Amino acid sequence: MSTQLATERAAVRRRSARAHTVYALGPATMLGGVLWAFLQPYRVTLLHPRGQGFWWLAIEPPLLVILAGIVFAFLVAPGVIEDLEAAEAEG
Amino acid sequence: MQPAAEFVHWMFATGVLLVGLCLLAQAIVGDDVWRRRAWRAYLWPGLAFAMGVLMWPVMVFFTNSTVHMLAHGSWAQVLMLAGAAELGLVRGKLHSPYWRLTMPLMFFVSGSAFLIHEQNSWFFARAAFLHHLIGWTLVFGSIFPLLVVFRPRSAVWRTGFALVFVVLSVMLYSDRDTAPIFGHLSPEAGAQHR
Numbered sequence: 516m517s518t519q520l521a522t523e524r525a526a527v528r529r530r531s532a533r534a535h536t537v538y539a540l541g542p543a544t545m546l547g548g549v550l551w552a553f554l555q556p557y558r559v560t561l562l563h564p565r566g567q568g569f570w571w572l573a574i575e576p577p578l579l580v581i582l583a584g585i586v587f588a589f590l591v592a593p594g595v596i597e598d599l600e601a602a603e604a605e606g
Numbered sequence: 607m608q609p610a611a612e613f614v615h616w617m618f619a620t621g622v623l624l625v626g627l628c629l630l631a632q633a634i635v636g637d638d639v640w641r642r643r644a645w646r647a648y649l650w651p652g653l654a655f656a657m658g659v660l661m662w663p664v665m666v667f668f669t670n671s672t673v674h675m676l677a678h679g680s681w682a683q684v685l686m687l688a689g690a691a692e693l694g695l696v697r698g699k700l701h702s703p704y705w706r707l708t709m710p711l712m713f714f715v716s717g718s719a720f721l722i723h724e725q726n727s728w729f730f731a732r733a734a735f736l737h738h739l740i741g742w743t744l745v746f747g748s749i750f751p752l753l754v755v756f757r758p759r760s761a762v763w764r765t766g767f768a769l770v771f772v773v774l775s776v777m778l779y780s781d782r783d784t785a786p787i788f789g790h791l792s793p794e795a796g797a798q799h800r
């Protein structure tokens with residue numbers, strides 16, 4: 516294998532790693548929220564809503580973390596990865 | 607109907623987390639790719655600016671002392687300034703990269719305000735501990751946006767800059783109105799909440 520080819524393949528691998536990293540940010544955030552919900556289930560008041568006030572039902576920290584992950588994973592990351600791959604293809 | 611302070615902290619934590627995720631992605635892919643779509647270029651500066659605007663009602667409705675009012679007011683101003691400067695740079699209305707110095711200024715002023723307006727010691731209650739921790743994190747964390755101004759292409763400094771936001775969001779999510787910290791809760795702090 517020529518040195519030039521090996522360098523190009525290494526570059527492609529590095530670029531792919533960047534796309535994978537961006538892709539992983541959203542799910543990793545969601546996973547953090549899910550783990551928090553398991554560690555402190557009493558913070559997810561939807562599981563036991565009776566007698567809870569508006570704010571305890573509307574603002575549930577583990578769900579907010581999951582929501583932030585969902586927003587990033589579905590609204591931001593796909594476009595970033597698409598543009599990254601387009602930039603890589605343009606060379 | 608007014609939310610307790612901890613709910614406000616958690617809502618701001620979500621905004622801070624989103625800014626951190628965007629900055630992290632931008633650090634990974636670079637400015638050229640990140641700004642290929644105009645709306646994305648405005649995303650995190652717009653979020654920072656919006657959080658600055660939303661800090662004003664926090665100042666009005668959650669003021670239990672003059673020093674609290676001054677702290678919230680200073681956060682509102684520096685958040686809006688840093689967000690607006692970045693928006694101006696992205697839009698092309700501002701040209702000097704030194705406008706980005708508003709970001710380390712925001713970190714330093716916010717951190718100082720946290721430290722100055724917390725009257726209690728570290729282990730008084732969880733909120734006091736977090737005020738000290740967030741304050742020092744922001745003061746020392748201001749080195750990252752400062753270095754980004756002079757080394758804008760450095761992935762290390764940019765990643766560090768983004769991670770300060772992520773760490774800050776974790777600290778804000780950890781806030782409780784009256785709760786112990788590592789088993790410590792001063793009797794003067796009041797009855798523990800859930």
